[in-house]
Amino acid sequence: MAEIKPRIKLDRKEAKKGDLVEVKALVQHIMETGQRKDAQGQTIPRKILNRFTCTVAGKQVFAADFEPAVSANPYIQFKFKATESGPVVLTWTDDDGSKIVGEEKITVT
Amino acid sequence: MLKVTITRREVFKAGGAVACGAVLPLQAHALGQMETAIRRVVGEAEIRKGKVTLDLPPLVENGNTVPLTVSVDSPMTKDNYVKAIHVFNEKNPQANVISAQLSPRAGKAAISTRIRLAGTQKLMAVAEMSDGSYWSDTQEVIVTLAACLEDLI
Numbered sequence: 001m002a003e004i005k006p007r008i009k010l011d012r013k014e015a016k017k018g019d020l021v022e023v024k025a026l027v028q029h030i031m032e033t034g035q036r037k038d039a040q041g042q043t044i045p046r047k048i049l050n051r052f053t054c055t056v057a058g059k060q061v062f063a064a065d066f067e068p069a070v071s072a073n074p075y076i077q078f079k080f081k082a083t084e085s086g087p088v089v090l091t092w093t094d095d096d097g098s099k100i101v102g103e104e105k106i107t108v109t
Numbered sequence: 110m111l112k113v114t115i116t117r118r119e120v121f122k123a124g125g126a127v128a129c130g131a132v133l134p135l136q137a138h139a140l141g142q143m144e145t146a147i148r149r150v151v152g153e154a155e156i157r158k159g160k161v162t163l164d165l166p167p168l169v170e171n172g173n174t175v176p177l178t179v180s181v182d183s184p185m186t187k188d189n190y191v192k193a194i195h196v197f198n199e200k201n202p203q204a205n206v207i208s209a210q211l212s213p214r215a216g217k218a219a220i221s222t223r224i225r226l227a228g229t230q231k232l233m234a235v236a237e238m239s240d241g242s243y244w245s246d247t248q249e250v251i252v253t254l255a256a257c258l259e260d261l262i
Contacts, residue, residue, distance in 0.1 A: 020216045033225070035202050056214075064209040064220070069201050071174045071223040078209070081185075081216030 004028050006102035008090055014107045015082035023054065023062075024077045025090055027100055033068035049074060049100070051093040056106065057086025082108045143197050146204035147235060150195050151243050156235060160244040163196075163234040167249070172226040172256035177206075181218035181236040181244070185211075191218035193237040200230040201256075225256035 006027035015021050027049070034046025046068065053063040061080040074092075085108045092100040147156070164178040181191045190213045196206040209220050218236070226232075229252050235245045 033202070059214070060212070061214045062209065062211060064207055066207055067205040068203055069198060069206040069225050071225050075221070075223045077178075077221035079215060079217045079219060081214055083214070 004100050006090060006092070006100055008088075008102045008104050010088065010104050010106060013105065014109060017082060017108055019082045020079045021082050021106060022077065022079050023088070023090070024075070025102065026073060026075045027092055027102070028073050029092070029094075029100075031066075031068070031070060031072040031074060035068070047095050049092040049094055051091075052076060053091050054078070054080070055089045055091075056080055057084045082106060084108055142204045143199045143231075143233065146197050147195075147233070150208070151235060151237070154241070154243050156243040156245045158245060158247075161194075161234050161236045161246040163232060163246040163248045165232065165248050165250050167251065169226065169250055169252045171254050172228065172252040173254075174223045175226050175250065175252070176221065177224050177232075178219065178221040179234045179236075179246075180220075183218050183236075183238070185213050185216055185218060187213050188239070190239045191215075191236050192239050194218065194220060195235045195237070196224075197233045197235070198224075198226065198230055199232070201225065201227045206232070226250060226252050228252050228255040 004027060006025055009024045011022040029049050032044055032047040036044045038044055048066060048068055050066055052066060054061055062078045066074060085106060088104045088106050090102045160182045162180045169175050179194050179196060183191045191211050194209045197204050198206055206224050207222060211218055231247055231249050233245055233247045235243055237243055
């Protein structure tokens with residue numbers, strides 16, 4: 001599969017210490033539920049992104065387990081408290097173990 | 110020889126009994142599914158109403174992408190924060206929707222995502238607090254075009 005580039009948006013690139021930063025992220029993925037059948041009546045095997053994590057400057061600030069009920073091209077929005085500058089790394093883990101990684105930067109003053 | 114006569118009325122009665130018998134377990138299954146999924150996560154703990162706000166459109170046209178926001182009223186300090194937010198549904202093939210793990214570093218316990226819904230149903234968001242208590246909110250959603258159905262040919 002071609003490299004997937006997630007779309008990540010922080011509501012600010014620079015923040016004061018203690019400010020809340022909102023993260024919006026969208027990633028392209030079929031999120032196949034494992035419930036659907038193809039034209040031959042064969043069940044299409046499940047293939048979803050089952051795990052999402054966000055680290056800021058190497059420390060985890062948010063994580064989520066996705067179930068098949070999460071829509072295709074999963075969207076997630078959450079907040080974190082700015083405490084230190086560093087990379088904001090978002091990682092989605094596929095059922096097959098592959099990972100989709102996106103990165104942004106936050107500068108805390 | 111014993112003659113067995115079956116009247117039209119009896120046929121209907123029997124049919125009705127069969128139909129009810131078929132329907133009741135289904136309902137019990139649907140209700141039980143969400144309840145079981147919730148219990149699997151929270152255990153025997155008491156779930157209280159309040160603190161959590163589950164925000165969904167009351168009427169959804171397309172069940173394939175339903176915007177959903179869960180926010181929890183919490184100061185998110187070191188001693189008092191939301192540990193996790195779980196969302197459950199009543200009628201999808203699987204009752205779990207999403208489980209998010211938070212920490213005081215989240216600053217505010219609010220998440221949004223988009224989910225699939227197979228038909229009109231109830232949704233429940235459960236928040237797990239750092240002190241071990243559970244709080245919840247329930248919303249009813251009407252879905253006109255259900256997810257999961259278009260492919261069941």
